[in-house]
Amino acid sequence: MLEARGLVKSFGKIAAVRDVSFSARDGQITGLLGPNGAGKSTTLRMLYTVLAPDAGDAFIDGRSVAADPLAARRSIGVLSHGAGVYSNLTARENIAYFGELHGMSRAERAARAAELIDMLEMQPFADRLAKGFSQGQKLKTALARALVHRPRNVLLDEPTNGLDVMAVRNLRKLLGQLRDAGHCVLFSSHVMQEVDHLCDEVVVINGGQVVAAGALADIRAMSANSKLEDAFVSLMHGESGDGK
Amino acid sequence: MSLRGIWAVFRKEFRENLRDKRTLLSALVFGPVISPILVAALVQFSISHAETQSDENIVVAVTHSENAPNLIDYLSARGVDIEKVDLDEAGARNAVANQTHKIVLEVPADFGTRLQEGQPAPVILYSDSSRGFERRGVGRVRALVSNYGIEIAQLRFLARGIDPISVLPISVQEIDVSTPTGRSVLVLNMMTYLVLLSMMFGGLYLAIDATAGERERGSLEVLLTSPVPREHLAYGKICAAAVYMLISLVLTVTMFAIAMSFVGLEQLGITANLGPAAALQLIGCCAPLILFGAAYLTIISALTKTTREAHTYLQLMITIPTMPLIFAGILGLQSNLGLMFVPFLGQHLLMTTVVRAEEILPLHILVSVGSTLALGAVLTYIAGRLYRREALLG
Numbered sequence: 282m283l284e285a286r287g288l289v290k291s292f293g294k295i296a297a298v299r300d301v302s303f304s305a306r307d308g309q310i311t312g313l314l315g316p317n318g319a320g321k322s323t324t325l326r327m328l329y330t331v332l333a334p335d336a337g338d339a340f341i342d343g344r345s346v347a348a349d350p351l352a353a354r355r356s357i358g359v360l361s362h363g364a365g366v367y368s369n370l371t372a373r374e375n376i377a378y379f380g381e382l383h384g385m386s387r388a389e390r391a392a393r394a395a396e397l398i399d400m401l402e403m404q405p406f407a408d409r410l411a412k413g414f415s416q417g418q419k420l421k422t423a424l425a426r427a428l429v430h431r432p433r434n435v436l437l438d439e440p441t442n443g444l445d446v447m448a449v450r451n452l453r454k455l456l457g458q459l460r461d462a463g464h465c466v467l468f469s470s471h472v473m474q475e476v477d478h479l480c481d482e483v484v485v486i487n488g489g490q491v492v493a494a495g496a497l498a499d500i501r502a503m504s505a506n507s508k509l510e511d512a513f514v515s516l517m518h519g520e521s522g523d524g525k
Numbered sequence: 526m527s528l529r530g531i532w533a534v535f536r537k538e539f540r541e542n543l544r545d546k547r548t549l550l551s552a553l554v555f556g557p558v559i560s561p562i563l564v565a566a567l568v569q570f571s572i573s574h575a576e577t578q579s580d581e582n583i584v585v586a587v588t589h590s591e592n593a594p595n596l597i598d599y600l601s602a603r604g605v606d607i608e609k610v611d612l613d614e615a616g617a618r619n620a621v622a623n624q625t626h627k628i629v630l631e632v633p634a635d636f637g638t639r640l641q642e643g644q645p646a647p648v649i650l651y652s653d654s655s656r657g658f659e660r661r662g663v664g665r666v667r668a669l670v671s672n673y674g675i676e677i678a679q680l681r682f683l684a685r686g687i688d689p690i691s692v693l694p695i696s697v698q699e700i701d702v703s704t705p706t707g708r709s710v711l712v713l714n715m716m717t718y719l720v721l722l723s724m725m726f727g728g729l730y731l732a733i734d735a736t737a738g739e740r741e742r743g744s745l746e747v748l749l750t751s752p753v754p755r756e757h758l759a760y761g762k763i764c765a766a767a768v769y770m771l772i773s774l775v776l777t778v779t780m781f782a783i784a785m786s787f788v789g790l791e792q793l794g795i796t797a798n799l800g801p802a803a804a805l806q807l808i809g810c811c812a813p814l815i816l817f818g819a820a821y822l823t824i825i826s827a828l829t830k831t832t833r834e835a836h837t838y839l840q841l842m843i844t845i846p847t848m849p850l851i852f853a854g855i856l857g858l859q860s861n862l863g864l865m866f867v868p869f870l871g872q873h874l875l876m877t878t879v880v881r882a883e884e885i886l887p888l889h890i891l892v893s894v895g896s897t898l899a900l901g902a903v904l905t906y907i908a909g910r911l912y913r914r915e916a917l918l919g
Contacts, residue, residue, distance in 0.1 A: 331749045332915055354752040361750075365743025369544040370537070381533040382751035410544070426747070 282307050282465055283328055283434055287337035290323050297323040299489035302337075305467045305482065307433070310460050312480035313469040314513065320489040321469040322362060322438055328467070329359045329436050341434060355383070358432035360440055364423035368412040372403055372422045375411060376429050383430035390429065397425040401455065417448035424455070435459055437468035441475055453479055473510045483509075485516055492516050530753030534761025538735050539768060548730040552769045556723025557776035564719060565784035568712055583662040586626035588612045593632045593648070599673050605666065614649075621651045628652050628663055630670075640677070714854045716785075717876040718847060720777050721869055724811060725818050725843050727773025728766035732822035735762040736917075737835040746918060756909030759823060763905055766819035771812065778807045798882035810875040813894045816901030817868050820908050821846070827911040849873075865892040868900055 284304040290297050298320040305311035313321050326332040328339045330350040339346040341353040366375050373394050380390030398407045401421045406414065411422060420440065427435060437456075441449050456479060459466050470476055476483055476497075483500050485493040493500055493516050501512050542548040584606045590597050601607055610629070612620060617629040629651040639646040648670060652663040679689035739745040748758060782799045825842050829835040849870035858864060860878060865871040871893035878885050911917065 326746075329750045331746055331918060351752050351754065354750055357750065359747055359750040361743060361746040363743035365739075365745075365747065367537075367541055367744060368742070369541040374537075374540075378533065378537045379747075379751060381537075382530060382748075382753050384529060384752070423747070 282340075282342050283311075283436070283467055284340040285324065285328060285337070286339070288324060288327050288334045288339060289336040290320075290327060290332060290334055296489055298327070298334075300337075301486065301489070301491055303484045303491055303494050305434075305465050305484075307465045308460060308463045309481040310456055310466040310468070310479050311482045311484060312476040313467065313484050313486060314471070314473075314476050315469075315486035316471055316517065319471075319486045321471075321486055323489075324486065325436055325438050325467070325469055329357055330354055355430070356433045358427035358430070358435045360420075360423050360427045360435075360437040362438040362442075364420050364440075366411045366414070366419050366422045366426070369410060371410055372407045372414075372418070372425070373398065375422050376425045379426045380429040385430065393429055393431075394425070397428060401425055402451075416443045417445065417451075420444060420448065420452070424452075428459075432464075434465045434467070437466070439470060440468055441470065441472065449475075473513060477509045485513065487517055528757075530751075530757040531761040531764065534753070534758050535764040535768075538731065538762055538765035542731045542734065542765065542769065545730065545734065548734070548769065551730050552727040552773045553776060556719070556726045556773050557780050560719040560723055561777065561780040561784040564712070564715055564781070565788045568785075569788050582606045583665055584608060584627065585666055586610045586612075586620065586629045587632065588617060588629060589632045589634065592634060592636045596632070596648075596670070596673055600666070600669055603669055605669065617649075617651045621653050624653075628666060630666065643681075713877050713880055714850070714873075716781060716880070717873045718850050720774070720781065720807070720811065720876065721814070721847055721850070721872065722843070723777040724770050724774040724815070725822070725846075728770040728815075728819050728822055729839060729843065731766045731769050732762070732819065732826050733832055733835045733839060735765065736823060736826040737829055737832045740918065741832050749918070755912040759827075759909045759912040760905065763816070763819045763823050763908060766822060767815045770815045770818055774811055774815070775808055778804050778811075798880055803879055803882075806879045807876050810879065810890075810893075811872050813897045813901070814868060814872050817897055817904060818846075818901075820901055820904035823908045824904060824911060827908060827917060860886075860889060862889065862892060865889050866896045868897045871897065 282304070286302050288298050288301040301320065301324050303311075313324065315321050323332065327334045328341070328346065330346050330353055333347065338348075339353075342356050344353050344356075346353045366372075367378070370378065376394040376397060377390045380393055385393065398404060401424065403418075403421050403425065406418050411419065414422065424440075427437075440452060444452065456466055456468070460481075468479075480497060482495065483493075483497055484491055485500065493503055495503070497509065500516075501509060503512070503516075582604050585600070586608045587597060588610050590607065590609050597607055608626070610620075610626070612629065612631070614631070617631055620626040621629055631649040631651070633647060633649070636646050636648065650663065650667060650670070654663075678692070682689040682692060736745075739748065749755065782801070782804045785799050822839065822843075825838055826835045829838055846869045849867055850873045852858075853864075853870055853873065858874075860874045864874060871889075875885065875889065875893055
């Protein structure tokens with residue numbers, strides 16, 4: 282369970298996030314949808330504790346990110362933008378390293394790495410150095426790394442960027458499995474189809490503010506558009522409908 | 526406070542960099558192997574060159590030697606090999622410029638008649654002063670020719686009943702005290718400087734890669750979401766850089782000891798103390814500096830935005846702590862308690878003392894080790910604080 286309450290964040294004079302509140306429930310996939318520069322990444326970064334909000338707070342399973350970031354970090358798994366993996370470590374070592382950072386014993390992290398390698402079908406490249414990995418292989422490694430400590434909540438920043446169709450399908454399948462296992466999945470995207478295919482709930486962000494939030498069907502109904510893309514466009518216009 | 530995170534980060538950085546060619550080259554090859562060999566070769570060359578220069582005969586090409594047979598005999602008797610040639614002025618210039626002859630002495634046709642008439646008799650000496658190694662040869666020829674002139678003058682005075690001593694009011698006696706001790710200082714300064722620099726280079730690539738590199742590749746952000754206090758991440762990376770620096774230091778000192786044993790240092794008048802015991806003492810002198818150096822490199826890496834920027838700054842910044850050594854060399858500073866407080870300079874002075882087999886004062890060791898470790902702890906703390914900043918992500 283993730284919850285953002287009145288998050289505000291500026292970088293110098295630029296207000297990246299003005300006022301963002303929403304919640305993402307367990308057993309659901311929540312999509313953070315918005316155009317480039319809307320504040321999606323900044324919001325996610327506050328939720329996964331690498332940025333401290335200027336005002337407001339975020340709660341991970343009810344624990345305040347501002348008050349106890351270390352505790353909050355134990356129950357989140359993060360796939361950051363670009364999914365950087367360590368190129369001089371193998372996929373298995375990349376996964377085990379994060380297990381170790383999460384305090385897992387040697388046997389525990391070896392077993393969990395093997396389990397994730399099976400689950401994500403990474404056997405062909407699991408013991409190769411990440412140096413020559415394709416975008417899809419890197420993503421799988423980063424995803425396994427994010428899941429190594431069995432986090433209740435999974436946050437993904439633009440996970441489908443740069444992936445081919447097959448890789449995107451695999452990712453969808455996996456996120457579906459996580460949802461069915463009761464995890465809270467939150468991911469950001471600017472691609473309508475992704476959100477349309479995957480999400481139970483949508484939070485639409487524009488200009489650092491939440492423009493609309495709710496179940497997919499509600500969003501469509503709200504803007505009287507049966508297609509999400511049309512709904513999105515009409516929401517964006519509504520937001521900047523001050524004669525621009 | 527759990528140190529588990531520091532250990533995990535340390536192990537991962539150590540292992541990952543063991544597979545990085547650049548880290549290995551700079552930690553294990555560039556400093557430790559190349560610099561001792563370079564210094565040893567340089568010392569060996571200057572020894573052998575100094576030997577040959579003073580012993581060897583000088584070869585001088587003389588054009589129109591028939592005009593001054595006595596002068597030629599005089600030179601031949603004093604270690605000058607005469608090579609008779611026939612060149613005009615342009616020919617002589619070309620011969621020197623093309624290095625077919627290094628030194629050409631031209632005796633003009635009127636040399637003998639002018640000498641007999643008591644007028645100044647010119648000889649022309651061609652050489653190329655931009656070629657350093659021949660300068661001493663030219664100097665010797667010039668001195669011999671003017672000595673020949675002085676001898677003629679003295680004979681003339683004698684013939685006129687004047688005591689030739691009275692026209693030599695001043696006699697200059699040159700005593701060169703620069704050798705051998707002066708040269709030894711230069712060699713020792715070069716060695717301690719390279720040991721310290723090589724130690725710093727051992728941790729350079731790791732420090733850049735572990736902070737600026739990790740940020741650039743996008744893995745730093747995920748690392749910061751792990752439940753390890755951020756300063757512990759910095760400490761783990763500093764420890765890994767420190768271990769590479771230690772390896773580099775041990776290898777460099779060992780290689781210096783081995784390389785210098787092949788060089789005839791005693792010919793430079795140096796009784797260098799570079800046995801196994803001295804090598805251990807040298808490593809001991811420098812070891813406290815490792816924490817300081819590793820934290821220093823990590824701080825600069827954390828303050829830069831990209832690896833490229835980090836490289837640019839670090840190439841410059843790595844020489845800054847070694848600046849006091851250069852000043853100490855120029856000013857000829859001797860060990861004293863105050864200088865022991867300065868990192869790098871203290872280690873340099875202690876190392877010099879060890880190599881010269883002089884007595885080391887325990888108080889000096891205590892002050893050097895204590896102040897360097899204290900400053901290292903301060904820098905480590907600062908690096909930890911920098912890891913807490915949001916700006917670390919760039």
